[in-house]
Amino acid sequence: MKCEVVAIGTELLLGQIVDTNSSWMGEQLALAGIDSHFQTKVGDNRERMVLALRTALARSDAVIVCGGLGPTQDDITREAIAEVMNVSLVRDEAIVEKIAAMFASRGRQMAENNARQADVPAGASVIEQVRGTAPGLICPVGHKVIYAVPGVPHEMREMVERAVLPDLQVRAGTTATILSRTLRTWGLAESALAEKLGPRLEELDQMESGPTIAFLASGIEGIKVRITVKDADAESAKAVLSAEEATVRAILGDIVFGVDDETMEDTVGAMLKARSLTLGLAESMTGGLVASRLTNVVGASDWFRGSVVSYASEVKFDLLDVPEGPVVSAEAAKAMAEGARKALGADVGLAVTGVAGPAEQDGQPVGTVFFGIAMGDTPADSSEVHLPGDRILVRQFAAISLLDLLRHKLLQQ
């Protein structure tokens, strides 16, 4: 079973949007054991969309078309697919009503344009939309198939996972199970990680059909170590995966902070909750970034009290009782952590102050960051790091580094 991806949108060709949707779909297809040999981008032009779809169908068994399902004049994926199928579009009144109800629930009236999103090529079936307005489509073309999914990433992903991949696997008659698990690490560069795991990688290379290990850099979120297992038997696949995870964890130790979609804030939040501790923050250079990550976690109110984003020095002095003086310093970081703990009524106070750039501050170069942590009965502690990159990167590295510092402190408890 071969499946291609066709991404629709003139903005993709003009480079105004980078096509991350196709990359994501390529990864999912590979994990599902479906071969994918080509990906195409084409603009909002009916003739060329039809050509791209026909080209893709000629060399593959299935095509996923992404984008062009919106309500505007240049959203013509439905029309292009109908032409390839050689059928007409039929308006599905049940979908019209559903879209209208969605608008009504937001206190708005549906514009006439939106009804176009209920047009379905005759003979196609509908993939229910649960996050937006445009439904997806499953369109048979002879013994092959075109899937249409929206270009909005979170809508696309939900639909591909729920409806497209399962349908593809049924068509492929795949019996082999492919399982993968991703261990998320923080604190080592990819080369150091590869060196640590080198002997194990060599052992796996010797095996006839053992698990495989791949490294995926994920920018500011550390390096992912993905273990993949392919096995005819699902139970056996699970067992091999778990055994390999245990082996890799034993080698890597506590630089592994999470599994699969687990974020650093998920991990830290779960640790605080398990220890019945509450957290208060004082953020300067990260400007609320750490708090906003922590409050992404469902149930954060169980352990998160709040943050004093003390961007101006006076706010540090007034709200956090930081002594007047240089605010990019170990002393300031410790005072901020104590101040946050007290002002926010938390068990643990965590603080960050530093220089995000573009200019230096308090005689410290860009990338200089001080962390403070106050917990238990001992005096507050501080540490200093020097982070690479521009303003945006320095802020992001500082945020995840601070959370990782807290993780290590909690592990020691």
Add this chain to the structure above:
Amino acid sequence: MKCEVVAIGTELLLGQIVDTNSSWMGEQLALAGIDSHFQTKVGDNRERMVLALRTALARSDAVIVCGGLGPTQDDITREAIAEVMNVSLVRDEAIVEKIAAMFASRGRQMAENNARQADVPAGASVIEQVRGTAPGLICPVGHKVIYAVPGVPHEMREMVERAVLPDLQVRAGTTATILSRTLRTWGLAESALAEKLGPRLEELDQMESGPTIAFLASGIEGIKVRITVKDADAESAKAVLSAEEATVRAILGDIVFGVDDETMEDTVGAMLKARSLTLGLAESMTGGLVASRLTNVVGASDWFRGSVVSYASEVKFDLLDVPEGPVVSAEAAKAMAEGARKALGADVGLAVTGVAGPAEQDGQPVGTVFFGIAMGDTPADSSEVHLPGDRILVRQFAAISLLDLLRHKLLQQ
């Protein structure tokens, strides 16, 4: 003159690398006035590369192939092009010597593999490599042409700018310029925007070669309206673009918040700075998200004081003097705005409290959000909105909505 991009690499299909090279080339081609209707990704497989190149040449006049010029076994772009040209590869000894000299200058010996990079399809000419080892190629195929450039981004960019684009423009015999500008809007759905601009879109449709307008949804950042102009004369293109921007702005009014890469926080920050006003925040359900967006702006310290992220109710009562009672309410939002202004010593106090979910709070359903704003001598003001989506989306919509509220208040000043 039509030119396609073909990106080579199995890692692109597997989603391990996002193909930003093609996006960049698409942008450059558009700016050079070269039409580009398709982009293809294909893996390191000779048969499929040949198929992708033939498909591209069948529908375009020129093809830029990116990647697969390295020294390893799976770098086979040279072989694939030679097959499409129906010629053999000839090793260019001058290039071998150059590569060997490059290794020598770094104190290393050239591995035999690297000599492959000096293989040139008979009849092709070489684009000198000035940053790495693999030279580029200009390969005539009948009256059409294939350009080969390396996949390393900075090597690719240098070669495309220096050699490929000028050669394409000579072949095209055109000096047409394509310019585009993007107006960023907040507050109207794509369909409502399309209806508002409908009459103008129809007028443009009637024109022989007028500007074109496209809508680009950009998730939580609103809808972008892109105006594109193609004109033989660069000065004339600029004038038409500016005139069309004025027309579109007159139709859309103050829902336009920025141009091109300008973010909502850039705009709000510039407005605060121009008015010499400082800002203090009180954030509950957004948990620091608004502050972290604002502090992304370079120079935010000129106008941003800080934020009290009052996630726990007690923090609202203690640090912001919010009267005890339901904290998801218009009264609480107003008190938070006043409290933030006072506690942070700011001219303007801005507050948000609401229910991000997953569970309701204070008897209010998920998506209920109250904004508060305190500025000038009048009492604080509040407004209520109901936002769609899950926890993450509700928080993000709330953050940009709050910034847009401030923008409108400042516009009224």
